Amino acid sequence: MDAMNEIIQIKNLGKTFKDFWHRPVVVAVKDLNLTIQRGEVVGLLGPNGSGKSTTLKMLLGLLRPTSGAIELFDGRGPEDVAVKSRLGYLPEVSHLHEFLTPRETLMYYASLFGLPHAAAKRRTNELLEMVGLVPAADRAVGRFSKGMARRVGLAQALINAPELLILDEPTSGLDPIGCREVKDLVRLLAKSGVTVLMTSHLLADVEDVCDRVAIMNKGVLCANGATRELLRNPEIVRFSIAGLSTETAADVRMQIEKQVDRPVHQDFPEMSLEAYFLKVVAPEANGQAFKMAHFLEK
Amino acid sequence: MRIIQQSLSIARTTVVESIQQPVAFLIFAFGVLSTLLVPIFQFHRFSEDGRLARDSGFSTLMVFGLAVAVTTAGRAVAVEITRGTAAAIIGKPVARSLFVFSKWLGVCGVILLFWLGMTAATLLAERGSAHLVVSELCTHAQHGADDPCETTGYVMDSVTLTLGICGVVIALLFSAFQQYAKRRRFGVSAFIGIAISQLTVVALCGLYDRMGHLRWVITNAPTYVSDLDWRILSVSVLVLFALLIFAALATALATRLQTGAVLAVCVLVLLIGLAGDLFAGNAMLFSVQGFLAGILPDIQHFWMCDALAQGGQLSWHYVSEAGLYALGCCTLFITAGCLSFANRDLG
Numbered sequence: 001m002d003a004m005n006e007i008i009q010i011k012n013l014g015k016t017f018k019d020f021w022h023r024p025v026v027v028a029v030k031d032l033n034l035t036i037q038r039g040e041v042v043g044l045l046g047p048n049g050s051g052k053s054t055t056l057k058m059l060l061g062l063l064r065p066t067s068g069a070i071e072l073f074d075g076r077g078p079e080d081v082a083v084k085s086r087l088g089y090l091p092e093v094s095h096l097h098e099f100l101t102p103r104e105t106l107m108y109y110a111s112l113f114g115l116p117h118a119a120a121k122r123r124t125n126e127l128l129e130m131v132g133l134v135p136a137a138d139r140a141v142g143r144f145s146k147g148m149a150r151r152v153g154l155a156q157a158l159i160n161a162p163e164l165l166i167l168d169e170p171t172s173g174l175d176p177i178g179c180r181e182v183k184d185l186v187r188l189l190a191k192s193g194v195t196v197l198m199t200s201h202l203l204a205d206v207e208d209v210c211d212r213v214a215i216m217n218k219g220v221l222c223a224n225g226a227t228r229e230l231l232r233n234p235e236i237v238r239f240s241i242a243g244l245s246t247e248t249a250a251d252v253r254m255q256i257e258k259q260v261d262r263p264v265h266q267d268f269p270e271m272s273l274e275a276y277f278l279k280v281v282a283p284e285a286n287g288q289a290f291k292m293a294h295f296l297e298k
Numbered sequence: 299m300r301i302i303q304q305s306l307s308i309a310r311t312t313v314v315e316s317i318q319q320p321v322a323f324l325i326f327a328f329g330v331l332s333t334l335l336v337p338i339f340q341f342h343r344f345s346e347d348g349r350l351a352r353d354s355g356f357s358t359l360m361v362f363g364l365a366v367a368v369t370t371a372g373r374a375v376a377v378e379i380t381r382g383t384a385a386a387i388i389g390k391p392v393a394r395s396l397f398v399f400s401k402w403l404g405v406c407g408v409i410l411l412f413w414l415g416m417t418a419a420t421l422l423a424e425r426g427s428a429h430l431v432v433s434e435l436c437t438h439a440q441h442g443a444d445d446p447c448e449t450t451g452y453v454m455d456s457v458t459l460t461l462g463i464c465g466v467v468i469a470l471l472f473s474a475f476q477q478y479a480k481r482r483r484f485g486v487s488a489f490i491g492i493a494i495s496q497l498t499v500v501a502l503c504g505l506y507d508r509m510g511h512l513r514w515v516i517t518n519a520p521t522y523v524s525d526l527d528w529r530i531l532s533v534s535v536l537v538l539f540a541l542l543i544f545a546a547l548a549t550a551l552a553t554r555l556q557t558g559a560v561l562a563v564c565v566l567v568l569l570i571g572l573a574g575d576l577f578a579g580n581a582m583l584f585s586v587q588g589f590l591a592g593i594l595p596d597i598q599h600f601w602m603c604d605a606l607a608q609g610g611q612l613s614w615h616y617v618s619e620a621g622l623y624a625l626g627c628c629t630l631f632i633t634a635g636c637l638s639f640a641n642r643d644l645g
Contacts, residue, residue: 057385063645
């Protein structure tokens with residue numbers, strides 16, 4: 001591993017939540033070691049209460065580790081304000097000021113990053129267009145559906161064009177089109193060099209976009225590796241051939257069975273339900289990148 | 299420069315979010331209306347014209363101001379910590395101490411608006427309450443214009459009171475119209491509108507006398523006499539200082555406690571602060587009373603409405619010294635709030 005490219009270094013990280021009397025109540029994270037390289041898309045997986053969100057909050061300096069250390073970018077701690085200006089964070093629930101409009105919310109967050117007014121306004125308009133909230137840009141977010149609030153949350157996470165994007169359940173509350181847009185966006189951000197660390201309960205989402213997954217359970221890191229490596233089953237070999245006639249397929253199958261002296265399973269690959277849904281409701285997308293990704297490419 | 303921009307943004311958002319709350323403008327509207335209604339239901343002079351209206355105005359300013367300070371700080375800090383909005387801000391390049399300080403600035407902004415409206419209402423209530431008018435230049439239709447007449451007796455300035463009350467109603471109606479036609483925030487428009495309406499009436503009341511006659515008609519020349527008791531201003535500024543201290547205390551407490559507990563502590567500090575001299579006047583430094591008197595603000599320094607009795611005056615020198623004391627108290631509480639928030643887990 002290239003130490004210069006390590007954007008996140010987590011060393012022996014632990015977090016124990018304590019009660020009023022400082023007695024330990026819950027051990028949320030235990031001795032976690034994890035390194036993330038620049039440009040990687042890493043999925044942090046685990047069941048409820050496995051310590052994923054706690055880890056993300058420690059990365060953002062919202063929670064203080066009980067033990068261990070976190071180094072971001074050039075070995076700085078997560079409390080460092082300079083580090084935070086290079087981060088984007090989408091929380092699990094989009095915590096927004098209920099009386100502000102999406103436009104005001106984005107302008108507000110832009111000002112927290114010190115963006116000049118004109119630049120903030122331009123960036124706000126771009127992001128509103130990207131997340132498809134231009135028609136609702138001047139309505140108070142307190143009345144938004146969860147999906148719309150999520151879009152505002154995603155836009156605010158990108159307001160500073162971050163180098164490291166931390167997404168906690170990014171597709172939660174979004175419809176399938178929104179989910180697909182977010183996934184396409186994550187892929188394109190990664191292509192442009194942004195490092196992404198995300199958690200999700202939807203394993204298919206993580207499988208679709210993440211180069212690497214780390215799986216936590218009861219606060220402990222149980223698995224960590226490249227997604228394809230972890231999912232590969234070397235015991236089974238699959239050939240994919242398009243447009244094969246039934247007779248030819250039967251011949252090929254017979255030939256292979258002769259060679260390996262074992263039964264050969266033959267089936268037709270199915271598209272995912274998500275792909276089928278998108279084909280039905282948004283055929284113009286043709287399985288390709290949607291508005292957000294198009295916007296980013298532009 | 300960036301810190302100032304961040305601080306002002308957080309403070310501004312705090313003001314908007316706070317005054318948009320229905321409870322904020324209800325407290326404000328109720329405070330202003332009850333102050334303006336005192337002269338109408340006044341049955342005792344307390345040996346001085348306008349004293350009841352004046353003292354009631356100060357009391358309402360202090361008590362309602364404390365409620366505004368606590369509810370605003372509770373919402374701006376405690377509720378935001380619980381809801382996760384605070385975590386969203388701290389997740390950005392904002393230092394925790396800056397967050398606490400900026401939230402206090404925002405609470406101060408709300409209190410300042412409240413104070414402006416309430417002080418204006420107190421000035422109007424004092425002018426509107428019954429005063430003994432020995433000689434008044436007046437114009438009656440039967441006397442004809444410019445014809446002076448002698449009036450002696452208690453005269454209530456009903457025009458000023460009516461204008462003040464109508465100002466509140468107009469501010470609410472205008473805000474409702476703004477919300478309907480331009481989708482402006484009702485709470486924000488109403489809160490600011492009420493303050494502006496009272497200040498406008500303060501400016502207008504110099505154009506007519508206590509009987510409601512336009513001065514320029516009487517004198518045949520542009521004449522402006524405010525006829526307001528401006529001594530109210532210095533005492534009111536002192537109450538503002540006390541409220542800013544409570545805002546700092548409430549902001550500091552809200553980093554760890556919920557709004558109900560913050561209110562309880564603030565009321566306790568108010569009571570101890572008002573009665574401090576009674577139980578800690580001669581207390582030893584190293585006693586419980588002495589300790590409490592040392593660390594808690596002495597609110598008596600800021601409650602000087604009796605100084606105006608019988609024509610008394612409060613010097614601005616005293617006000618400036620009290621301001622320095624208030625600044626010290628605010629610095630102490632905000633520092634404590636920053637320390638308390640520095641290690642608080644969020645999210």
